[in-house]
Amino acid sequence: MKRNRILPFWMALLLLLSLAGCAGKDxxxxxxxxxxxxxxxxxxxSIGDETISAQPAKVISLSPALTEICFxxxxxxxxxxxxxxxxWPQQVQNLPKMGTAQQPNLDAIxxxxxxxxxxxxxxSEQDLIALQQADIPVxxxxxxxxxxxxxxxxxxxxxxxxxxxxxxxxxxxxxNEQIGRVESIKGKVDSYVRxxxxxxxxxxxxxxxxxxxxGDTFEGAMLQAVGFENEAGAYGGWTYPADFISxxxxxxxxxxxxxTIPMLEQNTHxxxxxxxxHDIVYSYDFTAFERQGKRMFDMLEDMAKKAYPDAFxxxxxxxxxxxxxxx
Numbered sequence: 001m002k003r004n005r006i007l008p009f010w011m012a013l014l015l016l017l018s019l020a021g022c023a024g025k026d027x028x029x030x031x032x033x034x035x036x037x038x039x040x041x042x043x044x045x046s047i048g049d050e051t052i053s054a055q056p057a058k059v060i061s062l063s064p065a066l067t068e069i070c071f072x073x074x075x076x077x078x079x080x081x082x083x084x085x086x087x088w089p090q091q092v093q094n095l096p097k098m099g100t101a102q103q104p105n106l107d108a109i110x111x112x113x114x115x116x117x118x119x120x121x122x123x124s125e126q127d128l129i130a131l132q133q134a135d136i137p138v139x140x141x142x143x144x145x146x147x148x149x150x151x152x153x154x155x156x157x158x159x160x161x162x163x164x165x166x167x168x169x170x171x172x173x174x175x176n177e178q179i180g181r182v183e184s185i186k187g188k189v190d191s192y193v194r195x196x197x198x199x200x201x202x203x204x205x206x207x208x209x210x211x212x213x214x215g216d217t218f219e220g221a222m223l224q225a226v227g228f229e230n231e232a233g234a235y236g237g238w239t240y241p242a243d244f245i246s247x248x249x250x251x252x253x254x255x256x257x258x259x260t261i262p263m264l265e266q267n268t269h270x271x272x273x274x275x276x277x278h279d280i281v282y283s284y285d286f287t288a289f290e291r292q293g294k295r296m297f298d299m300l301e302d303m304a305k306k307a308y309p310d311a312f313x314x315x316x317x318x319x320x321x322x323x324x325x326x327x
Contacts, residue, residue: 042163047156050137055163056115062101063120065291066141066157067092072293073154073174075161081112088295110134116160144292147182147221151175153292178297182225185304189227192311198251200307202228203240205255206286209269210240210248219289222296226304228252249273252307253281282306 045052060081061067067086070076076091081098096112099105101121109117109131117131117138131138139160144150155171162170193199202223204213213219215233223230231250232240240248253264253275261281264270275281282303288295305312 040165042166045159045164045167047139047141047160050116050139052116052137052139052160054115056161058112058114059161060098060109060112060114060117061086061119062098062104062117062123063141064088064287065120065143065293066118068291068293068295069154069157070161073157073161073170075157078161080114081109088291104131106130109136118157118160145218147179147218147225150178150292178294181297181301182222185226185301188311189304189308192308193227197308197310199227199229200251201231201249202252202254202303202307203231203248203250204286205253205259206238207256208259208263208267210242210245211238212240214238214240219286222289222300223254223303226300227308228304245269250275251280254303255281255283256286257283259283280307 043052043054056078058080059070059075059078061070061079062083064083064086067079067082068088070079071089071091076089079092079095081096082092083100084097085100086092086095086097096108097105098108098112101119101123104117104123104127106127114136117136119138119140120143122128122140123131123138128138141153141156142149144153151172154175155168158167158169158171158174161167189199204219204223206212206219212232213223213230214235214237215221215230216236217238220230220233224233231248235241235244248269250273253270253273255264260283261276261279264273264276264281270276284299284303288299
């Protein structure tokens with residue numbers, strides 16, 4: 001009888017130990033899965049009116065600016081087609097041309113079966129509907145109107161290509177890298193000015209006679225961001241007002257590459273300017289500013305170095321024996 005009373009006791013004990021073991025195992029499995037469950041979900045990503053459900057493997061860019069930035073940020077291998085006007089970098093020459101945002105080659109785009117089409121310019125309603133019917137989303141990414149808006153452009157592009165968290169971080173990293181260059185340039189110019197150098201006034205001349213980057217333009221803001229005084233900073237609408245032409249005399253002229261010094265020397269308004277007389281005129285391919293990628297920041301650095309060579313000297317001369325010899 002005593003043995004019969006002990007048996008149920010041991011069976012109950014074994015059952016309790018078994019349940020405890022199962023509970024511990026379930027808890028261990030649950031805790032081990034937490035890191036995976038806590039990982040951020042990269043997709044879907046919403047940009048504007050479109051939602052991208054998964055990471056795109058094939059993207060068509062109908063914007064030369066976005067194409068250039070894609071390569072700058074490391075997404076060039078995901079491009080399967082570009083616009084007819086895409087010319088930079090050299091790799092785009094090997095990619096199929098897909099028309100433009102104004103006149104997309106719908107047949108070519110549909111045949112390519114991209115995961116998404118990106119553009120700076122809204123497509124016509126008819127073209128947009130045609131692509132929607134082919135189940136091809138179209139994402140419109142806004143051009144930066146001010147330097148601080150570049151961050152939104154880069155992060156939106158990063159999110160599209162790499163996901164909500166990873167892509168955002170890649171965009172921020174790219175933005176910080178480029179803005180860091182701008183801050184470094186301005187820092188050297190400011191140090192030069194504090195040491196007694198002159199802060200130069202500059203004009204960004206897009207077209208003769210007075211189509212210039214005014215204070216309300218992206219280009220004008222970028223000039224000031226690297227340490228120049230924008231000659232047209234007080235005005236707006238890309239026009240230097242005729243009433244103040246007598247005050248127009250920048251220290252430096254940055255002009256589009258189709259404007260030459262001989263053209264300025266023969267122009268009524270420019271031939272008497274000190275910048276023209278002393279050839280302080282530098283020509284650039286201004287499409288780099290429209291593209292808003294690395295090439296633009298390279299150009300800004302080159303502008304500052306040409307105008308302020310002493311500010312970028314690696315080892316400024318400190319020897320007192322040479323003091324006062326510079327002319």
